[in-house]
Amino acid sequence: MGTFHQDKSELHGITVVVDTNSDAVYVGRCDDMDDHQVILLDADVHRSEESDQSKEDWVRRAAEFGVWKKFDRLVIPRSDVVSVRRLGDL
Amino acid sequence: MPYSPLIVNPMKQELTTIGFEELTTAEAVDSFIEQKPGSAILVINSVCGCAAGQARPGVRLALEADSKPDKLVTVFAGQDVEATKQARSYFPDVPPSSPSIALFKDGEMVYFVPRHRIESRSAEDVAADLTAAFERYFVATPA
Numbered sequence: 664m665g666t667f668h669q670d671k672s673e674l675h676g677i678t679v680v681v682d683t684n685s686d687a688v689y690v691g692r693c694d695d696m697d698d699h700q701v702i703l704l705d706a707d708v709h710r711s712e713e714s715d716q717s718k719e720d721w722v723r724r725a726a727e728f729g730v731w732k733k734f735d736r737l738v739i740p741r742s743d744v745v746s747v748r749r750l751g752d753l
Numbered sequence: 754m755p756y757s758p759l760i761v762n763p764m765k766q767e768l769t770t771i772g773f774e775e776l777t778t779a780e781a782v783d784s785f786i787e788q789k790p791g792s793a794i795l796v797i798n799s800v801c802g803c804a805a806g807q808a809r810p811g812v813r814l815a816l817e818a819d820s821k822p823d824k825l826v827t828v829f830a831g832q833d834v835e836a837t838k839q840a841r842s843y844f845p846d847v848p849p850s851s852p853s854i855a856l857f858k859d860g861e862m863v864y865f866v867p868r869h870r871i872e873s874r875s876a877e878d879v880a881a882d883l884t885a886a887f888e889r890y891f892v893a894t895p896a
Binding site for chain 2: 675678679726728729730731732749750751
């Protein structure tokens with residue numbers, strides 16, 4: 664038993680990794696996604712150009728326990744998105 | 754604002770009817786942690802159907818295994834706010850998520866299942882993860 668939202672995308676409620684064509688990679692709970700945007704809730708972002716840690720290492724650590732929320736809601740343009748994967752699959 | 758008891762009570766009962774003790778205050782959480790000897794499972798329950806819908810049945814299945822924790826306790830995120838905050842204070846390095854599941858041995862957290870390892874998995878998968886952890890952490894090894 665639980666609450667469900669049938670009008671959202673398949674990944675609604677699922678914690679995902681959104682990789683982009685820039686140095687940024689995001690982890691957050693997918694609220695919705697379509698051809699134009701990916702909307703994440705309770706999200707964190709890693710920018711490899713501002714860190715000693717690679718995207719891969721940051722995502723690997725996130726896959727262990729999750730991420731600390733830095734943004735309540737993030738909207739990522741779909742044109743920036745390279746991949747959307749379930750964090751739990753990594 | 755906490756959820757209505759009308760919404761959360763059936764979700765709480767999925768655990769309390771199989772032996773879980775509800776911790777609804779910070780003091781109750783502290784008291785549980787202070788009972789150090791032995792093993793325990795703490796379920797941070799949640800209304801979210803995307804993940805919690807499989808968390809509770811998964812926990813129930815896992816507890817049918819031969820090796821299982823001595824103590825079963827639960828807090829409800831978004832409802833028992835103070836108790837949930839206090840429970841999370843005992844594993845400050847772990848980002849908060851719900852539902853999630855922590856295993857304790859002698860008062861120390863030894864294993865944690867965050868929300869993203871419950872989402873979209875079957876109850877059987879959640880149970881398999883937990884029973885493997887029960888075997889690993891709770892079965893006494895011969896001296």
